[in-house]
Amino acid sequence: MILQGKTGNWEIICGLEIHCQIISKSKIFSSASTEFGVDANQNVSFVDAGMPGQLPVLNEECVRQAVKTGLGLRAEINKYSEFSRKNYFYADLPQGYQITQFVHPIVGEGVVTVDLDDGTTKDIRIERMHIEQDAGKSIHDMSPSKSFIDLNRAGVGLMEIVTKPDFSAPEEAGAFLKKLRSILRYLGTCDGNMNEGSMRCDVNVSVRPEGSHELRTRCEMKNVNSVKFVMQAIESEAKRHIEVYESGGTVEQETRQFDPVSGQTKVMRKKEFAHDYRYFPEPDLPPLVLNDEYIEKIRCDLPELPDAKKERFIKTMGLTKYDAAIICENREVAEFFEKAAAGHDGKKVANWLMGDFFAMLNRKNLSVENSPVSAENLGLLVELIESNVISGKVGKEVFEIMSETGENPQKIVEEKGLKQVSDLGAIEAIIDKVIAANPDNLNAYRNGKTALKGWFVGQVLKESRGKANPQLVNKILDEKLA
Amino acid sequence: MDITKLTLSETLQALKTKQFSAVELTSAYLQKMDDNRDLNAYVLETPETALAQAKQADIRYAQGTPRALEGIPLGIKDIFCTKGIRTTSCSKIISNFIPQYESTVTAKLFNDGAVCLGKLNMDEFAMGGSNETSFFGPVVNPWQKERRLVAGGSSGGSAAAVAANLCAAATGTDTGGSIRQPAAFCGITGIKPTYGRCSRYGIMAFASSLDQAGPIAKSVEDCAILLKSMSGYDDKDSTSVNKEVPDFRTSLGQSIKGLKVGIPQEYRPQGLNEEIAAQWDKGIEILRNAGAEIVNISLPHTKYALATYYIIAPAEASSNLARYDGLRYGIRVDGTHLDDMYINSRTEGFGREVKRRIMIGTYVLSAGYYDAYYRKAQKVRRLIRDDFIKAFEKCDVILTPTAPTPAFAIGDKEVLKNPINMWLNDVFTVSVNLAGLPAMSLPVGLSHDGLPLGLQLIAPAFDEQTIFKTAAVLEKEAKFERLK
Incomplete structure (x- = not known):
C-alpha cells in the first residue's frame, strides 16, 4: 500500500510479534491448571508464586504443541534450544524474571501464505518462534489505593511468533492474523481468541519513501487486541511517521500504545527508559534437545491444514476458490462440510451450508459443533432435492423442521407426505x-x-x-x- | 558417657543394640544445644518436633523396623525449606517465612527416620565465608571458644554444631566451598557431591548452576551414610541427574594401592601458609605409604577461578534473589509507588554482602558488559572444567588443601578491610563448583596454635566412591582428634 504524503509517496514496512497461549492442561513450568474463568489465584502453584527454593520443570505437552505449531508454520524445528531468563521487576511477575527463549528458540524460519481480498496470495516469512511463560494480571480498578494481583495466568505457556517485516499494507497484516489463527485452531495449539487475550499482537511499523530500500526508525505498539485494531494501528502509525518526516522531524524509537477509541497511537515508553532485561541462560533448566524421531512422529500426526484442505476441496469437490476459503477457515466447519458432502454434490452442499445452514446457526447463536442439524442429514436433504424427491421450496420447509427437531429429512418427508408428485x-x-x-x-x-x-x-x-x-x-x- | 560424642554410625549401632533410646539421645542433644547457645549455631530450635520424631523412632526400633537414619538427630542448614518450620536463609528479608513445602533433601532424610533438632545458622543466602553476614549474627567456632574465631561459612552453623556435638550430623550446601571450608575450620568432615547428585528442590537458590547440598559430619563414614540418604534423581529438579546412587560405605576400607593421586602445582602458590603446606605434605605421605602413586598435575586455569566464580555466582544470585521483593512474603517496607516499595523492602531486608553481590551480578549481565564479563566467565568456566578432565586422564583423585588459612577471628579487621580478602578464602574450593565435581574436606592436623586444618579430595563427576576410599585411608592414618 502506498500512502500519499505532501512531499511524495511512502511505503509501509511492518512486522508482527504474536503471543499465543498454548493449549495445555497445565502450565509450562508447573503442574498448576491452565483452566480459564476460575476465581482469582485458584490456579497457582508454589512455582508460579515464586516461592523460595521452587524450581521450574518443563511441561512436555507445551514442547509438543510448539513443535506442532512450528511444523504448521512450515518452519525449521531447532533440535537444540535453550531457556533464558528475562529479568525485570513487576508485581505480576513473582520470580522477578520471565523464563523465555532468547538466543536459541525452539522454532526457526518458516512461512505463512495469506489470501488477500483481490484473490492473490502473499508469503509472509516467519523469523522465529519461541516458548515462554506468561505473567500474571495486575488489576488496578478494584480499589482507589491498591492494586490486586491474579496469578492464574502466571506461568501459562506462550508461543511468541515473530514475523519478518514483510507487511506493506494493513490488510496484509489482517489477512495474516486470520490465517495464523486458522492454522493454530486447526492444530489445536492455541484457541486464537484475541479478545480474551489468548492471542496478543505487538506491531512494529516504519515508513520509507516509495522505491527506497532504507530502513527507518520503527515504533512498537504493544498488545493490540483485535485484527481490526492491528490494521488501524498500522495505518495511523504510518501516517504519523509520514507527518513527522514531512514536517522535518525525526521519528524516535519508542514503545507506543494504540487507543481504539481515538484510533491513534500514543507514547508508552521512550527508548531511554527501555528495560535492560539482562538475559542469561536459565540455570534451572538444561537445554532442550529433540531428536528426529520425536519431530517426525508429530509431523505424521499433523492434521490437514487449511491451505491443503482448500486445494483439495477445489480439486475434488468442485468448490470455487471463494467457497473453499470460507469453508476451510474453520476446521470444524470444513470437517462438517466434508461429512455432509460425502456422496453428494459438493457445490450444492456448500451452497446450503453457507446459505440456510449458517443463517440458522447465526439466528440460534450456535457453533457448528452443536448444530441441531447433523452433517449427514444436511447431505441427505441436498440429495432429496437433487433427486427431485422434494422441491427446493419444500426443502427449505424440511430444513426448518430439521433445525427444530434434528430429525432425518427422509423421515420428515415421509411423515408429512411432502414427497414431490411426479406422477x-x-x-x-x-x-x-x-x-x-x-x-x-x-x-x-x-x-x-x-x-x-x-x-x-x-x-x-x-x-x-x-x-x-x-x-x-x-x-x-x-x-x-x- | 556423653552419647552426643558418638559418631553417627556409632550412634546407629547403639540405638540398634538399645544402649539408649532415641528419645534419650535427642534429649541429650537438646541439652547440649541449651548449654551452648553462646556458639549461636542454631537460629531456631525445634525440640517438640525432635522429641515427637524420636518417639516414633523408638517405636520403629521396638517393632524392629528401623530405617537407615532412624532416630538420628540432625541440624538443618536454614537454607533448606522445612514444611511448617521457619526458614530464613538467615536473611532479614524473609526472617518470618514459614514454607508450606519440604525440600527434597530434608524430606529424604526425615523419611529415613532422621530427627530435626532445628535450623542452623549460615551466611545470609549462603553468601560469605565466615558466617558473619548472617542476620542472626556470627557463629563462634567451638575450637578455642574464648578466642571467638569464625566457624567458616557459609555453613558455619552446621560445622560448629557438628564439631561441638550439638547434632549427630548436619546438612550443608556448597556453592563455592560452603561445606568444605567451614568443615576445615571446625575440624570435621564434609562432602560436596557431584552437581546433580542431590536435588536442589526446596533449597533457597544462591547460584543455581553451582549450588549443591551435602552432609557435614563427624567422620568419613558418617558422610557416606548421609550422602546415600540425601542423593538421588528428583523430577522436581531438572538439573538433578538420573544415576544410581551407590552405597558409599562399601568404598570405605578398600585398598588404594596403585591409586593415582594428583597434586596440582597451581595450588602451591608462593607464600602458601607453611603449616597448611606441611599438612598437605603429610597427606601425600600417608597416601604414598598406603600404596598410592603420587603424580604431579597441572590445572592451568586455576588462577582465573576466583574471578570467574565471582562473576557467575553473583550473576545468578542477582536473578535468583529478585523474588524477594516484599510483595508476597517476607518483610515489606511500604513506599509511595511499587518501585519505592521494592527499593525500601530490599534496602531494609538485605545485608551488605548480599547487596554487593546483587549489584555485581546486575552489572555483569547488563547490556554492554555481558560479553566482557558473563560470557567470558562462562568460557573460562569451560576451560577450568577441561583442566580437570585432562588432569583426570593422569590421576584418579586430586589432593589439595581446603582453605589457605585456619579459622580467623570474628570481626578480623584485616579480613573485613576489603571484601576481596574474604573471597580469597575460597581460592582452593571454587574451581570444583565451577567444574561440577565432587570434593570432600577432612581434618588432618592442627596449626601451631591448635586450630584444625583440612585437606580436600576431588574426584571426577559421579565418582564419590574414590573420594570415600581415599578419605578413609587419610582419616585412619592422620588420627585427627575431634573436639571433645
Whole structure:
C-alpha cells in the first residue's frame, strides 16, 4: 500500500510479534491448571508464586504443541534450544524474571501464505518462534489505593511468533492474523481468541519513501487486541511517521500504545527508559534437545491444514476458490462440510451450508459443533432435492423442521407426505381441476394474456400443497392451455 | 558417657543394640544445644518436633523396623525449606517465612527416620565465608571458644554444631566451598557431591548452576551414610541427574594401592601458609605409604577461578534473589509507588554482602558488559572444567588443601578491610563448583596454635566412591582428634 504524503509517496514496512497461549492442561513450568474463568489465584502453584527454593520443570505437552505449531508454520524445528531468563521487576511477575527463549528458540524460519481480498496470495516469512511463560494480571480498578494481583495466568505457556517485516499494507497484516489463527485452531495449539487475550499482537511499523530500500526508525505498539485494531494501528502509525518526516522531524524509537477509541497511537515508553532485561541462560533448566524421531512422529500426526484442505476441496469437490476459503477457515466447519458432502454434490452442499445452514446457526447463536442439524442429514436433504424427491421450496420447509427437531429429512418427508408428485396422471388431474374451475382465466389466456401462466402454475402447486414437480406442471400446463 | 560424642554410625549401632533410646539421645542433644547457645549455631530450635520424631523412632526400633537414619538427630542448614518450620536463609528479608513445602533433601532424610533438632545458622543466602553476614549474627567456632574465631561459612552453623556435638550430623550446601571450608575450620568432615547428585528442590537458590547440598559430619563414614540418604534423581529438579546412587560405605576400607593421586602445582602458590603446606605434605605421605602413586598435575586455569566464580555466582544470585521483593512474603517496607516499595523492602531486608553481590551480578549481565564479563566467565568456566578432565586422564583423585588459612577471628579487621580478602578464602574450593565435581574436606592436623586444618579430595563427576576410599585411608592414618 502506498500512502500519499505532501512531499511524495511512502511505503509501509511492518512486522508482527504474536503471543499465543498454548493449549495445555497445565502450565509450562508447573503442574498448576491452565483452566480459564476460575476465581482469582485458584490456579497457582508454589512455582508460579515464586516461592523460595521452587524450581521450574518443563511441561512436555507445551514442547509438543510448539513443535506442532512450528511444523504448521512450515518452519525449521531447532533440535537444540535453550531457556533464558528475562529479568525485570513487576508485581505480576513473582520470580522477578520471565523464563523465555532468547538466543536459541525452539522454532526457526518458516512461512505463512495469506489470501488477500483481490484473490492473490502473499508469503509472509516467519523469523522465529519461541516458548515462554506468561505473567500474571495486575488489576488496578478494584480499589482507589491498591492494586490486586491474579496469578492464574502466571506461568501459562506462550508461543511468541515473530514475523519478518514483510507487511506493506494493513490488510496484509489482517489477512495474516486470520490465517495464523486458522492454522493454530486447526492444530489445536492455541484457541486464537484475541479478545480474551489468548492471542496478543505487538506491531512494529516504519515508513520509507516509495522505491527506497532504507530502513527507518520503527515504533512498537504493544498488545493490540483485535485484527481490526492491528490494521488501524498500522495505518495511523504510518501516517504519523509520514507527518513527522514531512514536517522535518525525526521519528524516535519508542514503545507506543494504540487507543481504539481515538484510533491513534500514543507514547508508552521512550527508548531511554527501555528495560535492560539482562538475559542469561536459565540455570534451572538444561537445554532442550529433540531428536528426529520425536519431530517426525508429530509431523505424521499433523492434521490437514487449511491451505491443503482448500486445494483439495477445489480439486475434488468442485468448490470455487471463494467457497473453499470460507469453508476451510474453520476446521470444524470444513470437517462438517466434508461429512455432509460425502456422496453428494459438493457445490450444492456448500451452497446450503453457507446459505440456510449458517443463517440458522447465526439466528440460534450456535457453533457448528452443536448444530441441531447433523452433517449427514444436511447431505441427505441436498440429495432429496437433487433427486427431485422434494422441491427446493419444500426443502427449505424440511430444513426448518430439521433445525427444530434434528430429525432425518427422509423421515420428515415421509411423515408429512411432502414427497414431490411426479406422477403425470395425478398432476394432469389437478391441472384439469384448476382449469375447469377457472374458465374465465383460461379464456383470457387464450386471448393473449399469456402472463396468466404463472397464476395457473401457482394454483396447481397450491392445490398439490407444493408437492407437484414444477417442471412437470409447466410442461403439462403448456399442453393443456394451448 | 556423653552419647552426643558418638559418631553417627556409632550412634546407629547403639540405638540398634538399645544402649539408649532415641528419645534419650535427642534429649541429650537438646541439652547440649541449651548449654551452648553462646556458639549461636542454631537460629531456631525445634525440640517438640525432635522429641515427637524420636518417639516414633523408638517405636520403629521396638517393632524392629528401623530405617537407615532412624532416630538420628540432625541440624538443618536454614537454607533448606522445612514444611511448617521457619526458614530464613538467615536473611532479614524473609526472617518470618514459614514454607508450606519440604525440600527434597530434608524430606529424604526425615523419611529415613532422621530427627530435626532445628535450623542452623549460615551466611545470609549462603553468601560469605565466615558466617558473619548472617542476620542472626556470627557463629563462634567451638575450637578455642574464648578466642571467638569464625566457624567458616557459609555453613558455619552446621560445622560448629557438628564439631561441638550439638547434632549427630548436619546438612550443608556448597556453592563455592560452603561445606568444605567451614568443615576445615571446625575440624570435621564434609562432602560436596557431584552437581546433580542431590536435588536442589526446596533449597533457597544462591547460584543455581553451582549450588549443591551435602552432609557435614563427624567422620568419613558418617558422610557416606548421609550422602546415600540425601542423593538421588528428583523430577522436581531438572538439573538433578538420573544415576544410581551407590552405597558409599562399601568404598570405605578398600585398598588404594596403585591409586593415582594428583597434586596440582597451581595450588602451591608462593607464600602458601607453611603449616597448611606441611599438612598437605603429610597427606601425600600417608597416601604414598598406603600404596598410592603420587603424580604431579597441572590445572592451568586455576588462577582465573576466583574471578570467574565471582562473576557467575553473583550473576545468578542477582536473578535468583529478585523474588524477594516484599510483595508476597517476607518483610515489606511500604513506599509511595511499587518501585519505592521494592527499593525500601530490599534496602531494609538485605545485608551488605548480599547487596554487593546483587549489584555485581546486575552489572555483569547488563547490556554492554555481558560479553566482557558473563560470557567470558562462562568460557573460562569451560576451560577450568577441561583442566580437570585432562588432569583426570593422569590421576584418579586430586589432593589439595581446603582453605589457605585456619579459622580467623570474628570481626578480623584485616579480613573485613576489603571484601576481596574474604573471597580469597575460597581460592582452593571454587574451581570444583565451577567444574561440577565432587570434593570432600577432612581434618588432618592442627596449626601451631591448635586450630584444625583440612585437606580436600576431588574426584571426577559421579565418582564419590574414590573420594570415600581415599578419605578413609587419610582419616585412619592422620588420627585427627575431634573436639571433645
